[in-house]
Amino acid sequence: MSMLSWIRRIACAWLPRRASRLAGWLLLAVAAVAVWPVAAVTGAGCIVARLRGWPAARLGRQAGWALPMGIVWIAAESARGWRAVALDPVRDGGSGWPHLTVTTVFRTFLLVAPVTIPAGLALAALLCAWRIYAATTGTGGWLAAALVTAGTVPEVAVAEAPAAQAPVTLPAPRRETAPVALRREGILGPGARR
Amino acid sequence: MTGAGQDLGAGVRRGRMGWLVRQLPGRIWRGRPLRLLARALVTCLLALAVLHLVAGQPAAPALVTGLITWFGLTARSDLAPPRER
Numbered sequence A: 001m002s003m004l005s006w007i008r009r010i011a012c013a014w015l016p017r018r019a020s021r022l023a024g025w026l027l028l029a030v031a032a033v034a035v036w037p038v039a040a041v042t043g044a045g046c047i048v049a050r051l052r053g054w055p056a057a058r059l060g061r062q063a064g065w066a067l068p069m070g071i072v073w074i075a076a077e078s079a080r081g082w083r084a085v086a087l088d089p090v091r092d093g094g095s096g097w098p099h100l101t102v103t104t105v106f107r108t109f110l111l112v113a114p115v116t117i118p119a120g121l122a123l124a125a126l127l128c129a130w131r132i133y134a135a136t137t138g139t140g141g142w143l144a145a146a147l148v149t150a151g152t153v154p155e156v157a158v159a160e161a162p163a164a165q166a167p168v169t170l171p172a173p174r175r176e177t178a179p180v181a182l183r184r185e186g187i188l189g190p191g192a193r194r
Numbered sequence B: 001m002t003g004a005g006q007d008l009g010a011g012v013r014r015g016r017m018g019w020l021v022r023q024l025p026g027r028i029w030r031g032r033p034l035r036l037l038a039r040a041l042v043t044c045l046l047a048l049a050v051l052h053l054v055a056g057q058p059a060a061p062a063l064v065t066g067l068i069t070w071f072g073l074t075a076r077s078d079l080a081p082p083r084e085r
Helices: A003-034 A036-051 A056-065 A067-080 A082-094 A102-137 A152-160 A179-185 B002-028 B035-051 B059-078
Strands: none
Touching: A003 A036, A003 A102, A003 A152, A036 A056, A036 A102, A036 B035, A056 A102, A067 A082, A067 B059, A102 B035, A102 B059, B002 B035, B035 B059
């Protein structure tokens, strides 16, 4: 295989994967910018929870306590008509873009805060719960929890042994190469090379 | 539940609420009154700022409600624990 074809093959396999991942992150960034008040509350909630060691349930409770604000907002908006309830957050969220100053950004945030604070905190609670799940299982959170492997069983026995009892001796790990194991299972014949 | 049971339950709740309200000045005094006052002042100033920034919008009463909720939740830490009856 020539060097050029090897590079071409690597690029063909590597580039689409990288490009799809980059496109996913870009899409997420665009969505975060579009709904920046929610993203800001979610980010702040995640950072505060991480720094202060809050569990995800606490963020969820905070979101619950922010709900009266949303209920009052819905009641006040419904006095203007139900159409305003659906359209006003979008209109208010986009109102700060033409004149981007600190005051307009702050005012825009305040206009949509009764909706974005409960929603952002709830989203932050979900994200924190997912992060804790991913860290616990060690699988990145996307897959099912990993099975307990045979290698961890002796360590569990040592950890559960009472202190007064004689120390549990760990069985020495049996090392065998794959061909030996396969030969033992009868998959490979005796003449197979290692 | 019977009508008499409901009346009894409501009466007990009212009595407990009245007892908590009667205890409130003492709990404030024995707690951290200056900190509570500072918290109340900050809440009032934030409410005024919100009313100034988003005057006439539906978000204004909602944000004031949020500030009052925040005050109610955090002010409990500045009160002394209630005395046992």
